[in-house]
Amino acid sequence: MALNIIFIGPPGSGKGTQAKRLAAQHAIPHISTGDMLREAVADGTELGRQAAPIMASGALVSDDLMLGIVNDRLAKADAAGGFILDGFPRTLVQAERLDAIIGNGAEPLRVLQLLVPDEAIVRRIALRRTCAQCGAIYHLENNPPANDSVCDRCGAEIVARPDDNEESVRRRLEAFHRQTLPVATFYKVKSALREVDGVGPVDVVFERIEKSLL
Ligand SMILES: [Zn+2]
Numbered sequence: 001m002a003l004n005i006i007f008i009g010p011p012g013s014g015k016g017t018q019a020k021r022l023a024a025q026h027a028i029p030h031i032s033t034g035d036m037l038r039e040a041v042a043d044g045t046e047l048g049r050q051a052a053p054i055m056a057s058g059a060l061v062s063d064d065l066m067l068g069i070v071n072d073r074l075a076k077a078d079a080a081g082g083f084i085l086d087g088f089p090r091t092l093v094q095a096e097r098l099d100a101i102i103g104n105g106a107e108p109l110r111v112l113q114l115l116v117p118d119e120a121i122v123r124r125i126a127l128r129r130t131c132a133q134c135g136a137i138y139h140l141e142n143n144p145p146a147n148d149s150v151c152d153r154c155g156a157e158i159v160a161r162p163d164d165n166e167e168s169v170r171r172r173l174e175a176f177h178r179q180t181l182p183v184a185t186f187y188k189v190k191s192a193l194r195e196v197d198g199v200g201p202v203d204v205v206f207e208r209i210e211k212s213l214l
Pocket residue numbers: 131132133134135136151152153154155156
């Protein structure tokens with residue numbers, strides 16, 4: 001039975017970590033449209049050249065462009081046995097047209113929504129530190145480095161990313177809620193939505209996610 005999953009969760013909710021783990025557990029690809037876009041831009045592909053100026057301006061890439069990317073990716077052999085879509089669909093139009101891409105004979109979509117209150121995310125991100133050299137991520141409370149502000153892995157200094165401040169986090173959360181609400185409602189009406197409490201240790205949240213898929 002193929003697991004066709006859409007993973008929805010606010011920025012800073014731990015969604016990426018959980019999606020990667022879920023993908024490994026079920027041996028299905030984790031398809032992050034954000035990662036795909038960033039890679040395309042870095043590689044300078046045709047898609048990347050189209051998307052780069054849009055992304056640089058902070059705007060959302062058009063529904064048509066996104067649907068093209070997802071259509072091509074889901075057509076690859078490794079997605080035949082299931083997939084986790086992360087970052088897509090982001091609009092109602094994308095959600096409606098995704099049904100056509102997947103087709104009628106496919107396993108129904110399971111839509112996981114990770115629920116984390118805004119306040120918890122603001123707290124989490126304010127204490128987040130990143131290694132400027134190797135990209136390792138720390139949390140001053142839950143996962144601090146052994147030595148103050150020094151990366152365990154490479155010894156470089158760990159710093160707060162410039163956009164990891166409260167104002168910028170709240171702006172990202174607001175945009176997320178505005179965009180995602182219609183998509184979540186779309187799947188709720190179809191009884192495909194599974195809401196999962198995303199507050200707690202990574203292992204506990206992962207267990208809840210697994211249970212919600214049964
Ligand atoms: Zn490092």
